[in-house]
Amino acid sequence: MSEKIILDQQFEYLSQQSQGWPSEVNEFENCMFSNCNFKEADFSTLKFYECRFENCDLSLAKVEQTIFQQVQFEGCKLSGVLFDSCHPFALEISFADSKLDHSSFYALKMSKANFLNCSLRGVDxxxxxxxxxxxxxxxxxxxxxxxxxxxxxxxxxxxxxxxxxxxxxxxxxxxxxxxxxxxxxxxxxxxxx
Known part of the structure; x- marks a missing residue:
C-alpha cells in the first residue's frame, strides 16, 4: 500500500464523515485541524507529524497504532481516548487547556510531556x-x-x-x-x- 500524504494544510469544521475528509490519506505532516468534530473517529494506523489540533472534539477516538510525533492539542476534548494503544515509537504529544477525562496513558514513555491546565479526571x-x-x-x-x-x-x-x-x-x-x-x-x- 502506498503512502498518501497531506502536507501543510489547514482543516476547519470537519468530521471524519464529511465530504472534505481525505479518506485515502494515511499521513498528515504540519497540518492544522481547528473546530473539527472527530468524536468516535477511527484514526487507527494514521500518522500525524508536527500537527496541531485546536478546539476539536476527539472524545472516544480510536488511535490503535496511530503515530503522533510532535503533535499539540489545545482546547480539545479527548475524553476516553486510549493513548496506550498508539504506536509507541517516538510518541510526542502535548496538551493545553484540554479535557482528557478517563483517557489512558498506561505504560507509555512520555518524558517531557505537557498537560497544562487540563482536566485529567480518572486518567490512568x-x-x-x-x-x-x-x-x-x-x-x-x-x-x-x-x-x-x-x-x-x-x-x-x-x-x-x-x-x-x-x-x-x-x-x-x-x-x-x-x-x-x-x-x-x-x-x-x-x-x-
Missing part, C-alpha cells in the same frame, strides 16, 4: 514514564498513578491528585504547598493550616 497513568512532565494547573481527580516514573515532574498549581510516594518515583518533582495533602493522604494524617 499506571506504569507510565513521565520524567520531566508538566501537569501545571491541571485537575487530577481520581487520576491513577501506580509505579509511575514522575522524576522532576512539575505539579505546581495542579489539584486533586493523590500520589503514593512509596509506589511512584517522585524524586525531584515539584509540588505546590497546597497539594501536599495529595502526597500524604496514604498516611491518614491531618494537615491543618
Amino acid at each position: 497513568f499506571t506504569g507510565a514514564q513521565l520524567k520531566d512532565a508538566r501537569f501545571t494547573g491541571s485537575d487530577l481527580w481520581e487520576a491513577k498513578f501506580d509505579h509511575t516514573l514522575l522524576q522532576k515532574a512539575d505539579f505546581s498549581g495542579a489539584i486533586h491528585y493523590q500520589i503514593n510516594p512509596e509506589q511512584n518515583q517522585i524524586k525531584g518533582a515539584v509540588f505546590s504547598r497546597d497539594g501536599l495533602e495529595g502526597l500524604l493522604s496514604i498516611y491518614q494524617i491531618k494537615i491543618v493550616s
